[in-house]
Amino acid sequence: xxxxxxxxxxxxxxxxxxxxxxxxxxxxxxxxxxxxxxxxxxxxxxxxxxxxxxxxxxxxxxxxxxxxxxxxxxxxxxxxxxxxxxxxxxxxxxxxxxxxxxxxxxxxxxxxxxxxxxxxxxxxxxxxxxxxxxxxxxxxxxxxxxxxxxxxxxxxxxxxxxxxxxxxxxxxxxxxxxxxx
Numbered sequence: 421x422x423x424x425x426x427x428x429x430x431x432x433x434x435x436x437x438x439x440x441x442x443x444x445x446x447x448x449x450x451x452x453x454x455x456x457x458x459x460x461x462x463x464x465x466x467x468x469x470x471x472x473x474x475x476x477x478x479x480x481x482x483x484x485x486x487x488x489x490x491x492x493x494x495x496x497x498x499x500x501x502x503x504x505x506x507x508x509x510x511x512x513x514x515x516x517x518x519x520x521x522x523x524x525x526x527x528x529x530x531x532x533x534x535x536x537x538x539x540x541x542x543x544x545x546x547x548x549x550x551x552x553x554x555x556x557x558x559x560x561x562x563x564x565x566x567x568x569x570x571x572x573x574x575x576x577x578x579x580x581x582x583x584x585x586x587x588x589x590x591x592x593x594x595x596x597x598x599x600x601x
Contacts, residue, residue, distance in 0.1 A: 449525045460505045464539050468498040494545035504535030540571035
């Protein structure tokens with residue numbers, strides 16, 4: 421004997437609730453990604469504008485080969501970070517209405533993470549470039565390395581540690597830990 425009409429209706433209602441919750445979740449995650457990129461975009465655009473202006477200063481021609489190479493790499497990293505952090509907006513505009521929000525959230529989340537890595541490298545390279553001009557070489561490189569380690573600690577090590585700690589405290593919430601945008 422199969423399920424009663426009441427049981428079938430209840431199961432259908434649960435499926436509908438799950439679809440709605442999934443839809444709400446993807447909308448929330450998309451909103452979070454857009455908010456996060458607004459913060460990161462502003463910083464990377466200001467930094468990138470500063471980097472572009474450096475080449476037009478009188479002292480730029482006095483830079484040695486190492487500093488010029490660091491500058492070029494920093495500009496490339498800044499451009500790549502800008503592209504990655506603005507990409508979610510372009511994806512949304514070009515694919516709006518295509519019923520691809522789940523895919524957009526996944527790809528945009530990855531672009532934001534990649535953009536943040538590129539932004540950390542851009543900032544660290546900028547620090548290296550500036551400190552290399554005003555401090556002895558080795559000290560500038562050590563301090564710039566410290567900046568990279570700081571970003572790695574704040575943006576990677578700390579979130580991984582918090583996620584693992586939460587998983588140990590709340591093993592039943594394992595599915596919630598995948599909610600990364």
